[in-house]
């Protein structure tokens with residue numbers, strides 16, 4: 001697989017010079033400064049591409065070309081936004097950037113409740129705590145009917161937490177769930193936004209009455225509309241699975257399981273309609289057998305995120321070592337190296353360690369932690385390639 005790295009553009013403290021030194025071959029990035037829904041011009045794409053190439057690297061994958069909310073909930077401006085999306089795709093294709101990652105998660109992209117969960121060795125990682133998440137939903141967001149989505153056991157713990165939680169802890173929870181994890185991935189809420197909870201409530205309201213079936217239909221509509229451009233310019237679209245892979249906050253999530261993936265691949269059955277195989281997101285769902293899913297969907301996988309989660313007995317999940325957890329990266333690498341050796345792969349997230357915590361990196365996107373993970377993955381890939389050679 002091609003070793004790629006998510007880089008957040010010229011303002012990223014982690015420079016292309018540093019990445020070249022640690023063996024990165026391809027860059028995963030986006031035109032982060034262009035607002036969601038606006039056209040990516042050929043000139044702007046070429047400008048960033050030339051910059052990347054001047055370091056001896058290539059722009060391998062776009063993550064993400066964001067799909068605007070109105071496309072997801074089928075607002076009146078949907079067709080106009082899709083036309084713009086098609087122009088951006090064509091411009092990327094003309095420049096030779098042909099793998100485009102996006103997601104179809106309503107309102108909120110990936111979700112964690114704790115961005116610095118301590119490990120015994122002094123490092124920290126990302127974490128999802130079911131009770132704290134329910135607390136956010138029931139007590140902070142105060143979403144109508146939220147209680148119905150949680151067990152009585154979880155609700156009892158929410159009440160318990162309510163007796164001890166401080167205002168500062170509440171703010172931190174809001175920051176973790178809807179601010180710090182969202183802005184830098186071109187999400188709906190950004191650091192410094194006034195009243196993020198109010199913005200969030202307004203966004204949720206746009207999805208009133210939209211259930212799984214309707215969201216699926218909107219995804220099918222979007223994919224069918226962009227496929228002709230993908231065919232013309234040989235661009236591969238690859239949807240990122242929902243993270244975590246289950247329903248949240250009363251919103252439908254439709255890329256959570258093997259059945260969901262089968263559905264969207266079949267709904268628009270075109271090889272350009274594919275998947276970002278995010279082992280981390282998928283492994284956070286107890287219903288997902290990640291290795292089996294890789295075997296089943298490798299043919300339509302255009303991009304891979306290597307990361308692994310552990311699900312704890314209380315249902316919380318933690319981002320595990322890239323060498324451990326439920327995802328079984330060794331087996332995944334065996335499948336991808338055998339079936340599609342050229343696939344772009346990036347290590348996804350890493351521990352915060354060795355001073356990363358002082359750098360203000362985007363949540364999950366440390367330097368040392370990701371470098372360690374890349375070293376581990378690089379080693380696994382070398383062993384797997386050796387196995388494959390010996391079999392020939």
Ligand code: DNO
Nearest residue numbers: 064101102103109110185240
């Ligand atoms: C989080 C990322 C996601 C991903 C988007 C793709 O770390 O994996 O935010 O980039 O969902 O559109």
